[in-house]
Amino acid sequence: MAALATSQLATTHAGFGLGGDTSMFRRGVQGLRGPRASAPGTLSVRTSARAVPRQQSRRAQRGGGRLPSLVVCAAAGMNVVFVGAEMAPWSKTGGLGDVLGGLPPAMAANGHRVMVISPRYDQYKDAWDTSVVSEIKMGDRYETVRFFHCYKRGVDRVFIDHPSFLERVWGKTGEKIYGPDAGVDYKDNQLRFSLLCQAALEAPRILSLNNNPYFSGPYGEDVVFVCNDWHTGPLSSYLKSNYQSNGIYRNAKTAFCIHNISYQGRFAFSDYPELNLPERFRSSFDFIDGKINWMKGGILEADRVLTVSPYYAEELISGIARGCELDNIMRLTGITGIVNGMDVSEWDPSKDKYIATKYDVSTGTGKKKFERMLMSAEEKYPDKVRAVVKFNAALAHHIMAGADLLAVTSRFEPCGLIQLQGMRYGTPCVCASTGGLVDTVIEGKTGFHTGRLSVDCKVVEPADVQKVATTLKRAIRVVGTPVYEEMVRNCMIQDLSWKGPAKNWENMLLSLGVAGSQPGIEGEEIAPLAKENVAAP
Numbered sequence: 254m255a256a257l258a259t260s261q262l263a264t265t266h267a268g269f270g271l272g273g274d275t276s277m278f279r280r281g282v283q284g285l286r287g288p289r290a291s292a293p294g295t296l297s298v299r300t301s302a303r304a305v306p307r308q309q310s311r312r313a314q315r316g317g318g319r320l321p322s323l324v325v326c327a328a329a330g331m332n333v334v335f336v337g338a339e340m341a342p343w344s345k346t347g348g349l350g351d352v353l354g355g356l357p358p359a360m361a362a363n364g365h366r367v368m369v370i371s372p373r374y375d376q377y378k379d380a381w382d383t384s385v386v387s388e389i390k391m392g393d394r395y396e397t398v399r400f401f402h403c404y405k406r407g408v409d410r411v412f413i414d415h416p417s418f419l420e421r422v423w424g425k426t427g428e429k430i431y432g433p434d435a436g437v438d439y440k441d442n443q444l445r446f447s448l449l450c451q452a453a454l455e456a457p458r459i460l461s462l463n464n465n466p467y468f469s470g471p472y473g474e475d476v477v478f479v480c481n482d483w484h485t486g487p488l489s490s491y492l493k494s495n496y497q498s499n500g501i502y503r504n505a506k507t508a509f510c511i512h513n514i515s516y517q518g519r520f521a522f523s524d525y526p527e528l529n530l531p532e533r534f535r536s537s538f539d540f541i542d543g544k545i546n547w548m549k550g551g552i553l554e555a556d557r558v559l560t561v562s563p564y565y566a567e568e569l570i571s572g573i574a575r576g577c578e579l580d581n582i583m584r585l586t587g588i589t590g591i592v593n594g595m596d597v598s599e600w601d602p603s604k605d606k607y608i609a610t611k612y613d614v615s616t617g618t619g620k621k622k623f624e625r626m627l628m629s630a631e632e633k634y635p636d637k638v639r640a641v642v643k644f645n646a647a648l649a650h651h652i653m654a655g656a657d658l659l660a661v662t663s664r665f666e667p668c669g670l671i672q673l674q675g676m677r678y679g680t681p682c683v684c685a686s687t688g689g690l691v692d693t694v695i696e697g698k699t700g701f702h703t704g705r706l707s708v709d710c711k712v713v714e715p716a717d718v719q720k721v722a723t724t725l726k727r728a729i730r731v732v733g734t735p736v737y738e739e740m741v742r743n744c745m746i747q748d749l750s751w752k753g754p755a756k757n758w759e760n761m762l763l764s765l766g767v768a769g770s771q772p773g774i775e776g777e778e779i780a781p782l783a784k785e786n787v788a789a790p
């Protein structure tokens with residue numbers, strides 16, 4: 254019998270990633286109104302950071318720098334600043350956190366100076382208070398944010414500290430990032446993430462960071478910001494209105510990356526003034542449903558639009574259903590797809606702390622004892638299914654290591670990480686033919702394709718059920734045969750790391766032409782997965 258992991262992993266956590274797709278959004282902001290509203294278009298971000306030294310010459314530093322202890326890198330490069338609502342392992346509800354955890358170290362390994370900025374949802378014991386503060390306009394009043402920092406795997410991790418992040422989520426990292434309960438958003442998410450965008454724009458200028466052996470001082474103004482999902486939609490607009498119109502960040506550019514288009518950050522149109530953006534940006538944010546749409550604004554105002562696989566990029570512009578009503582906007586701007594990598598140090602079957610029996614491609618075999626147990630369980634409960642509906646990192650690793658097949662029956666899948674994780678653990682995937690699954694799973698070689706499934710989430714099409722059942726049966730018949738063994742091997746010998754994707758990202762970001770940007774070098778990240786970068790309440 255084949256042990257089968259269903260797409261539970263892909264679906265159970267979906268309730269956490271709530272986003273702002275909220276017709277029920279009603280925000281009570283009266284309590285936040287204050288006397289210091291500034292006119293649209295004026296610089297509303299004020300900093301009280303202490304003076305910082307000028308950034309030293311990168312090349313001079315690299316030339317004379319000592320050999321790095323964590324990352325092998327040298328020469329050239331660019332300043333890249335990722336901004337997002339999640340950053341694994343400090344915060345994660347799904348793949349967005351994984352990407353902001355794994356891609357930046359791979360870029361840093363190639364010699365780029367890389368910062369990632371996300372909220373400080375918890376008292377992370379490895380992140381220090383920089384003592385740098387900034388006053389940010391949040392709705393009608395100014396709020397003070399503090400910047401916390403740690404340097405890990407060659408990357409500056411910057412955490413924005415504000416009560417609207419820490420007080421809500423404290424001690425519950427991984428949950429409650431977007432709302433008090435699954436399916437419920439915080440009423441002030443618009444203000445929380447506007448604060449994140451504005452604070453993120455301050456960080457490269459005011460933080461003097463000196464841990465990296467090749468760089469020191471602030472990043473400065475020649476940077477490329479990489480915005481991720483709707484939470485960062487207004488960042489490009491703030492860059493233009495608060496800085497570039499005042500002669501700051503003249504050469505900076507932005508890229509906007511779509512991980513999940515289902516959550517677009519739709520808010521009542523009457524809330525637009527709360528963003529403190531000039532009128533000229535209103536048309537970028539307004540939407541056909543009479544709301545403002547953060548993702549639309551993010552797409553239209555960025556210098557480049559990306560998503561996480563080439564096939565998904567095609568799907569997004571194919572029509573309303575797969576483009577979720579933003580297809581026409583993306584046809585206008587164009588969109589580039591780059592397949593995600595995965596964190597091969599976190600997901601390593603030969604070292605995985607969660608699994609008792611470590612293995613690699615040369616030891617990928619099943620245990621007779623467990624096979625017998627499964628068979629007897631099947632005899633006893635022939636029609637029963639075990640569903641575990643909770644976020645459990647250890648169980649996720651167990652499933653990848655223990656299953657014979659992984660079913661990923663997504664209607665949409667921008668890239669998908671669980672099929673990569675499955676393949677890394679020698680678990681071929683039975684997947685729907687959509688998005689990144691098309692780009693990453695090869696029929697008959699590393700998995701099985703069901704064909705495309707309907708995107709109408711309200712109905713279960715009998716034809717889709719048939720497709721899934723037929724493909725599962727087809728796959729189960731292969732399990733245990735030499736063909737299956739070959740598929741397991743094909744899965745495990747692939748390089749699924751961030752190395753290749755990081756190079757693709759580099760080329761795309763270089764094409765934006767930020768002053769001083771240069772190609773990186775072939776670097777190897779050699780740092781072990783840091784044990785200490787876990788959250789601690």
Ligand SMILES: Nc1ncnc2c1ncn2[C@@H]1O[C@H](COP(=O)(O)OP(=O)(O)O[C@H]2O[C@H](CO)[C@@H](O)[C@H](O)[C@H]2O)[C@@H](O)[C@H]1O
Binds near residue numbers: 349351352649668674
């Ligand atoms: N119950 C559970 N317990 C523990 N861990 C669990 C879990 N359920 C899921 N996970 C983990 O969460 C991550 C899920 O990432 P995915 O990329 O598969 O989907 P997600 O929709 O979150 O990401 C979105 O963004 C990513 C990143 O771009 C795209 O790959 C994807 O297609 C897009 O939908 C994986 O690391 C998985 O192991």
